[in-house]
Amino acid sequence: MVGLQWGDEGKGKIVDLLTAEHDVIVRYNGGANAGHTVVVGDERYALHLIPAGILYTDKVCVIANGVVVDPIKLLEEIQALRARGIEVGDNLRISNRAHVVMPYHKWMDEALEASLHGAAEGMAIGTTKRGIGPAYADKVSRALAVRVGDLLEPERLRRTLRTIAPLHAKHLAALGWTGATIDPDALAEEFASLGRTLAPHIVDTTYLLHDFLGQGHSILMEGANASLLDLDHGTFPFVTSSHCSTLGIPAGTGVPLGRIDRVVGIMKAYATRVGAGPFPTELNDDTGDRIRDRGHEYGTTTGRPRRCGWLDLVAVRYSCMICGVTGLACMLLDVLSGFDELRICTHYRLRDGTVTDRFIPDAKRLEEIEPVYETLPGWSEEIDATTDRAGLPANAQRYLDRIEEILGVPVEIVSVGPERTQTLVAV
Numbered sequence: 001m002v003g004l005q006w007g008d009e010g011k012g013k014i015v016d017l018l019t020a021e022h023d024v025i026v027r028y029n030g031g032a033n034a035g036h037t038v039v040v041g042d043e044r045y046a047l048h049l050i051p052a053g054i055l056y057t058d059k060v061c062v063i064a065n066g067v068v069v070d071p072i073k074l075l076e077e078i079q080a081l082r083a084r085g086i087e088v089g090d091n092l093r094i095s096n097r098a099h100v101v102m103p104y105h106k107w108m109d110e111a112l113e114a115s116l117h118g119a120a121e122g123m124a125i126g127t128t129k130r131g132i133g134p135a136y137a138d139k140v141s142r143a144l145a146v147r148v149g150d151l152l153e154p155e156r157l158r159r160t161l162r163t164i165a166p167l168h169a170k171h172l173a174a175l176g177w178t179g180a181t182i183d184p185d186a187l188a189e190e191f192a193s194l195g196r197t198l199a200p201h202i203v204d205t206t207y208l209l210h211d212f213l214g215q216g217h218s219i220l221m222e223g224a225n226a227s228l229l230d231l232d233h234g235t236f237p238f239v240t241s242s243h244c245s246t247l248g249i250p251a252g253t254g255v256p257l258g259r260i261d262r263v264v265g266i267m268k269a270y271a272t273r274v275g276a277g278p279f280p281t282e283l284n285d286d287t288g289d290r291i292r293d294r295g296h297e298y299g300t301t302t303g304r305p306r307r308c309g310w311l312d313l314v315a316v317r318y319s320c321m322i323c324g325v326t327g328l329a330c331m332l333l334d335v336l337s338g339f340d341e342l343r344i345c346t347h348y349r350l351r352d353g354t355v356t357d358r359f360i361p362d363a364k365r366l367e368e369i370e371p372v373y374e375t376l377p378g379w380s381e382e383i384d385a386t387t388d389r390a391g392l393p394a395n396a397q398r399y400l401d402r403i404e405e406i407l408g409v410p411v412e413i414v415s416v417g418p419e420r421t422q423t424l425v426a427v
């Protein structure tokens with residue numbers, strides 16, 4: 001299960017829906033930058049690090065090696081769920097090889113963003129300030145990293161932090177950080193204590209997942225962030241620091257490509273983006289404001305207003321291609337009720353006038369294109385109480401048909417509201 005745009009497509013809702021037919025739910029990438037919402041009746045849950053499958057009592061949820069884990073946020077999330085009567089015990093497993101987001105990663109994230117804001121126009125990424133980039137950077141540079149398994153060895157953790165803290169302190173100073181400082185011994189004590197609390201959940205998740213597969217269990221991989229934010233394949237440099245397309249699954253879990261037999265791509269019926277970066281179909285006008293109001297388009301993690309625009313099928317088709325999508329979930333279709341006309345971007349016009357149906361995963365070049373639209377008639381009826389696709393207004397059906405034609409992938413799920421019941425599933 002993977003997001004096909006710039007995030008917040010409604011993945012939480014679909015994970016919750018698909019969890020019913022799986023035994024194990026796995027996060028393979030990202031960290032607390034994700035915010036996945038599940039609405040069950042009057043209850044609304046926002047999951048950041050824990051797979052959205054946790055709301056079911058009989059499923060195992062796994063935070064695999066590809067995730068960067070902020071243990072402070074994770075414990076807050078566990079406690080908040082328990083306070084609402086959700087069981088979090090043996091049903092949550094965390095990879096001993098997942099990397100740890102330390103407080104100084106969050107400071108670096110904040111300091112780098114602030115210095116780019118001040119120094120270089122248009123270069124700040126607009127991150128979630130959850131320390132994601134600096135934590136993955138330490139993973140890649142190896143010697144400076146701390147993994148979840150390291151939290152279980154307090155003496156070694158103290159020695160490591162004593163060695164790496166001065167290097168991190170220099171880096172922070174170079175970024176202009178004047179806030180809190182790193183005390184390696186205090187940090188080692190705090191994180192060893194977090195490690196003791198999390199110890200019952202910490203395992204080698206690669207063998208765990210292969211054991212589950214060997215026993216015939218079915219596994220749902222819950223992609224966080226989205227394919228256009230993928231480090232290699234997204235709108236670089238305005239991306240996140242992990243492989244959030246399905247290409248991140250093998251590396252992030254140890255489960256090989258060949259074991260994946262279905263890929264559900266999640267797309268909004270329009271487009272949003274939060275943070276900086278190119279967004280060809282963005283609407284900085286009343287229509288954009290209307291979509292934001294109707295869709296309550298404000299960030300689940302940061303509360304920031306999301307940028308809104310028309311559906312960009314050049315971008316979604318590219319995501320379907322790199323993710324190997326076999327079926328689509330089209331979300332938030334109800335938000336589009338009441339527009340006279342709807343536009344779908346089918347091609348890009350390049351600066352030299354050439355028209356292409358190929359996406360450009362490069363921020364600078366993508367900023368120069370002009371979207372080419374097809375206009376479809378809208379529908380006036382509210383559709384949030386509709387229960388099957390045939391019951392949708394004719395123009396809403398036509399909109400979905402056109403998406404399928406252009407993408408060449410079936411729409412298996414249509415969502416017309418945040419609740420579990422507001423879902424039209426193809427039979």
Ligand code: GDP
Binds near residue numbers: 010036295331419
């Ligand atoms: P995620 O990050 O992909 O899980 O998405 P978010 O949870 O960040 O944002 C999606 C928002 O849309 C949440 O507030 C959901 O409750 C809501 N939502 C999901 N599906 C629908 C839908 O079909 N219609 C409407 N109106 N809201 C939806």
Ligand code: IMO
Binds near residue numbers: 003226238276300
């Ligand atoms: P979910 O899983 C929307 C965006 C940030 C920023 C860029 C880099 O809820 O769909 P980061 O903190 O990761 O270094 O930020 O990526 N971003 C998301 N936008 N939904 C998300 O997750 C996102 N995760 C990261 O806004 O532009």
Ligand code: MG
Binds near residue numbers: 035
């Ligand atoms: Mg979200």
